Amino acid sequence: xxxxxxxxxxxxxxxxxxxxxxxxxxxxxxxxxxxxxxxxxxxxxxxxxxxxxxxxxxxxxxxxxxxxxxxxxxxxxxxxxxxxxxxxxxxxxxxxxxxxxxxxxxxxxxxxxxxxxxxxxxxxxxxxxxxxxxxxxxxxxxxxxxxxxxxxxxxxxxxxxxxxxxxxxxxxxxxxxxxxxxxxxxxxxxxxxxxxxxxxxxxxxxxxxxxxxxxxxxxxxxxxxxxxxxxxxxxxxxxxxxxxxxxxxxxxx
Amino acid sequence: xxxxxxxxxxxxxxxxxxxxxxxxxxxxxxxxxxxxxxxxxxxxxxxxxxxxxxxxxxxxxxxxxxxxxxxxxxxxxxxxxxxxxxxxxxxxxxxxxxxxxxxxxxxxxxxxxxxxxxxxxxxxxxxxxxxxxxxxxxxxxxxxxxxxxxxxxxxxxxxxxxxxxxxxxxxxxxxxxxxxxxxxxxxxxxxxxxxxxxxxxxxxxxxxxxxxxxxxxxxxxxxxxxxxxxxxxxxxxxxxxxxxxxxxxxxxxxxxxxxxxxxxxxxxxxxxxxxxxxxxxxxxxxxxx
Ligand code: SF4
Ligand code: FES
Numbered sequence: 001x002x003x004x005x006x007x008x009x010x011x012x013x014x015x016x017x018x019x020x021x022x023x024x025x026x027x028x029x030x031x032x033x034x035x036x037x038x039x040x041x042x043x044x045x046x047x048x049x050x051x052x053x054x055x056x057x058x059x060x061x062x063x064x065x066x067x068x069x070x071x072x073x074x075x076x077x078x079x080x081x082x083x084x085x086x087x088x089x090x091x092x093x094x095x096x097x098x099x100x101x102x103x104x105x106x107x108x109x110x111x112x113x114x115x116x117x118x119x120x121x122x123x124x125x126x127x128x129x130x131x132x133x134x135x136x137x138x139x140x141x142x143x144x145x146x147x148x149x150x151x152x153x154x155x156x157x158x159x160x161x162x163x164x165x166x167x168x169x170x171x172x173x174x175x176x177x178x179x180x181x182x183x184x185x186x187x188x189x190x191x192x193x194x195x196x197x198x199x200x201x202x203x204x205x206x207x208x209x210x211x212x213x214x215x216x217x218x219x220x221x222x223x224x225x226x227x228x229x230x231x232x233x234x235x236x237x238x239x240x241x242x243x244x245x246x247x248x249x250x251x252x253x
Numbered sequence: 254x255x256x257x258x259x260x261x262x263x264x265x266x267x268x269x270x271x272x273x274x275x276x277x278x279x280x281x282x283x284x285x286x287x288x289x290x291x292x293x294x295x296x297x298x299x300x301x302x303x304x305x306x307x308x309x310x311x312x313x314x315x316x317x318x319x320x321x322x323x324x325x326x327x328x329x330x331x332x333x334x335x336x337x338x339x340x341x342x343x344x345x346x347x348x349x350x351x352x353x354x355x356x357x358x359x360x361x362x363x364x365x366x367x368x369x370x371x372x373x374x375x376x377x378x379x380x381x382x383x384x385x386x387x388x389x390x391x392x393x394x395x396x397x398x399x400x401x402x403x404x405x406x407x408x409x410x411x412x413x414x415x416x417x418x419x420x421x422x423x424x425x426x427x428x429x430x431x432x433x434x435x436x437x438x439x440x441x442x443x444x445x446x447x448x449x450x451x452x453x454x455x456x457x458x459x460x461x462x463x464x465x466x467x468x469x470x471x472x473x474x475x476x477x478x479x480x481x482x483x484x485x486x487x488x489x490x491x492x493x494x495x496x497x498x499x500x501x502x503x504x505x506x507x508x509x510x511x512x513x514x515x516x517x518x519x520x521x522x523x524x525x526x527x528x529x530x531x532x533x534x535x536x537x538x539x540x541x542x
Pocket of ligand 1: 158159160161162163164165166177180220223224225226227228
């Protein structure tokens with residue numbers, strides 16, 4: 001297959017970037033999107049140019065490192081699929097494909113298609129944990145969790161922290177990511193004791209990092225490679241309000 | 254106080270305020286629409302309704318309600334403006350190519366519909382509540398108000414309050430009331446004004462089709478099961494409000510609704526006459542057979 005690629009190239013975080021057009025030929029329809037970029041990089045090196053810089057690690061859809069906005073959609077047109085799991089057979093032969101990095105103020109471009117996503121880590125650091133000593137694993141069935149709750153928490157925990165929700169959101173909001181973490185931990189018995197503190201802290205960090213607010217448009221859910229549902233955002237909104245009220249009437253120390 | 258401030262600063266807290274004030278306004282527009290629709294019951298009904306609203310409630314209560322609604326609008330707009338500014342700041346550099354995956358038209362145009370609606374609300378209050386839009390026919394005799402001889406002031410034309418086709422008396426005097434019926438019809442006689450009202454209520458429909466479902470999400474009382482259903486409720490609600498409001502200017506323009514300077518007395522007399530005629534026709538027909 002042959003493609004015309006319009007790719008974002010940017011030397012470093014301070015330089016101005018631009019879309020550069022490349023032609024690429026004889027790409028196998030079974031190659032993944034990242035493999036296609038590998039071929040592009042090889043061609044570039046042969047021509048004595050800088051290879052493409054883009055993030056990846058597992059290449060099997062579980063690490064959340066790959067972060068490409070493909071034709072205006074984070075992770076590309078296939079729903080529930082990371083860019084590394086997207087195959088070229090989903091594109092038309094001869095098509096022009098535009099590839100850009102995630103765009104959000106908290107995600108500055110480091111180089112080409114690589115952005116700095118450490119603000120998501122800061123959100124996790126502020127509340128995405130439990131403070132009991134985990135120690136060695138407890139016996140199974142010490143904490144009884146009904147199937148519905150376990151499934152719900154598991155679905156929320158599927159978030160791989162890729163940031164596609166931020167990239168897709170017209171407001172660059174990190175609500176889906178933050179809510180997935182809050183919903184995951186707040187619904188399980190181990191996380192419940194700290195649910196209010198967690199909701200308050202993670203929202204406050206999220207706002208502080210400069211992400212936008214949620215306008216309930218749902219682009220995040222549609223772009224999410226793990227199909228995290230908007231339900232988790234409603235969950236966070238609920239827990240956050242209850243936490244604020246509790247906080248308000250808390251006896252002063 | 255620190256907590257309240259903290260809540261108001263957060264994106265989630267402001268969305269709460271937006272949803273709660275939105276809820277108040279959603280109920281208000283429904284009540285307003287139902288009140289308006291009484292115009293189809295004739296001048297008698299809608300004038301009596303306006304009379305009840307303005308005279309039976311103590312003036313302080315009316316002002317309290319007005320103030321409360323204005324404050325709701327102010328909070329709704331304030332949250333919208335500050336959140337929009339924050340959201341803009343969150344993406345200083347946009348995409349060269351961007352595709353909406355599934356976002357609805359109404360959800361993407363909330364700001365546009367909101368801004369036009371706000372300007373409409375200003376116009377509407379000036380038009381029908383304060384009644385001071387220049388160029389509007391407020392001073393036509395028998396329509397809205399008549400000129401007082403000496404000064405240049407206008408006083409509203411009062412019509413008798415009518416009940417069951419008869420003027421209502423209190424202490425031997427006719428109760429007089431403002432002719433809301435004719436004020437609306439005079440206002441909608443202008444094609445331009447009517448068009449603005451229809452377009453504005455159309456935008457209200459658009460605003461509501463996202464807003465009515467979205468407010469449940471912001472308050473944290475929605476899930477995937479209810480989302481589809483609430484989206485449908487919002488769509489039906491938006492269209493109901495649109496049709497309920499827009500039908501009045503349309504009916505005025507096509508001549509179904511007509512001015513009634515008597516405030517319902519003459520119209521009722523005509524209806525009585527007509528009833529008599531049909532009654533006669535009917536009896537004649539029976540006798541012919
Ligand atoms: S919620 Fe989905 S899109 Fe957002 S970071 Fe997690 S996996 Fe990625
Ligand atoms: S590279 Fe790990 S998810 Fe794509």
